[in-house]
Amino acid sequence: MKYNEAKDKFIQTWGTLGSSWGISRTMAQVHALLLISPDPLSAEEIMEDLKISRGNANMTIRDLIDWGLVYKELRAGERKEYFKAEKDIWKVAKQIIKERRKREIEPVLGVLEELKQMEGNKTDKKHKALVDAVTNIEGVVEKADFALERAIKLDENALVGALFKLFK
Amino acid sequence: MKYNEAKDKFIQTWGTLGSSWGISRTMAQVHALLLISPDPLSAEEIMEDLKISRGNANMTIRDLIDWGLVYKELRAGERKEYFKAEKDIWKVAKQIIKERRKREIEPVLGVLEELKQMEGNKTDKKHKALVDAVTNIEGVVEKADFALERAIKLDENALVGALFKLFK
DNA sequence: TTTTATTTTCAATTTATTTTGAAAGTTCAG
């Protein structure tokens, strides 16, 4: 496989993965393109490379910036804007999880809290089943939060360990 | 809030969450309905409750069964099939992760392996950036796998601990 | 075997999402 085929395959694979996880295919593709670009790209270059319209490129880049995955870079004496992606995939993963939690999970947790306050006979089978499901879901969110924290700590410790080895 | 409002809100909230994670809104709603049903439901009941067609109900239920989230129940002397959901949300979460890994992540890992074999000058900036991104992604998948394993073990240990306390 | 209850399939339709592109907006140099 030549570089260009590999590049296209990477972009298309990332796009498919994104779209199966509820991220627009184009957004994932722009992200993929920036991930493998050694240098920042302009909107023009992104449009041309992925064959998308200016409007689409603009909106997609804005979304990626809002998600904290892409940075804008201005060059002295140039009006055009350039964009580069965060290349550390572990940081990217943490950032995506953080954003998805905030945007998609937290509003649900709010609703679940309300639901638990529902009036009515707490010993009714249906009433109880709903409260049980809600409580159970909240518990799993806690477990997931804890697992993430542990994974982050483990990574930080590994980093400290590696640095320590270097300087010992 | 009355039970029926709470029920509807739960179903609609779960549907919205599912659809933002790339699961069809209806599939998530059927799942939600079964999660809070104390007793198994027939296709008829699901259709009526969620106001969906027979075809849609049938396909959605089949998908949920394929995902390992819903079980079919046959009753002696009755032709109709009934469906019930796995109620333990931690099991549900593990099952969803397992399925998504198999269906969506593993094929990507296969492609990434191929991409690393790409021919060409390994010192070329663009070539190197692609290989770096791929390697980096593979590393994060490993971290995620490990974090999940640790979370599962932690949960199992907590269970053993609780049982031990009971019988000590 | 025939009838009846039930499930499954899938082409056609509907609905939701994404994309385009041209006009409006912005910003800065001259």
Place this chain on the structure above:
DNA sequence: CTGAACTTTCAAAATAAATTGAAAATAAAA
């Protein structure tokens, strides 16, 4: 100011995804 270089917006169009419903298939009962 004015115009050139660029970015942003958003209604309309295109595309993709979900849904329907009726016909076909299946399977138990008569």
